Amino acid sequence: MTAVAENGVGVGLKPDPHAVPDEPILRLRGVGRRFGGVQAVRDVDLDVAYGERRAILGPNGAGKTTLFNLVAGDFPPSAGTVEVMGRDVTHLPARVRPKLGLARTYQKTRLFPGLSVEDNIFLAIVGRDGGRLRIVPHKQNRVVRERARAAAERVLLGDKVDTFVRDLSHGEQRQLEVGMASAVEPKLMLLDEPASGLSFGERERLTELLLGLPEDVTLILIEHDMDVALTVAGYVTMMHDGRKVVEGTPAEIRGNQMVHDIYLGNRFHAEDVSAREEGS
Known part of the structure; x- marks a missing residue:
């Protein structure tokens, strides 16, 4: 993007980071x-x-x-x-x-029923970021866990982060899928x-x-x-x-x-x- 100064010389401007691209996504x-x-x-x-x-x-x-x-x-x-x-x-x-x-969900749920709400979102973020599961606690894991809990809050499952997926209602499982998709930003x-x-x-x-x-x-x-x-x-x-x-x-x-x-x-x-x- 270029602006013209009073002396007629072009002045470079930084592009607007919030501008919507003309091309389709x-x-x-x-x-x-x-x-x-x-x-x-x-x-x-x-x-x-x-x-x-x-x-x-x-x-x-x-x-x-x-x-x-x-x-x-x-x-x-x-x-x-x-x-x-x-x-x-x-x-x-x-x-x-x-x-x-790009993130997607499927007609049939693809969740881990034996894991908690937080664990399911955590794994979605790790998979998206190309990270690795660590047996030994690590700072990065704590950061991802915080993101997972925040995502659960956004889909109204903040009070069920420790609940196993198999114990959720069908509707709550659908909410979780939206949470997992949105958690990867x-x-x-x-x-x-x-x-x-x-x-x-x-x-x-x-x-x-x-x-x-x-x-x-x-x-x-x-x-x-x-x-x-x-x-x-x-x-x-x-x-x-x-x-x-x-x-x-x-x-x-x-x-x-x-x-x-x-x-x-x-x-x-x-x-x-x-x-x-x-x-x-």
């Missing part, structure tokens, strides 16, 4: 994935901006989780390219991508159906947690619970048969007839949206 171009004769994802183009809250919606079999797996590197695409923060990661191993600032967080199997109260708590994530964390979530997805997301991508078919704001998605026909049902038809707006 995630860019997919022509991404596809085939499993034998099944085309799970077809020619998907996708741009997600820094700090965005994006929901990926669609019926079962739409290709949503496969798309997440391609972004996270669980397996490579059969076609197309994946860029994260301007870097082509199409063929980069999954184990390397967290070091770039990601730039891009992928959450795969975080509200799956939760009670109404647990879904409300999860929504509160997601809305409270730092603004500089980009969040992409797959979710079947429309109340959660359309409350948290500022922009929505709809998939069907492995393709991206519609994109728009939550209001546009609720009122889109194609989305209504594919997936949402009468509850989120445009007439329902109008009724809600009139009653607000």
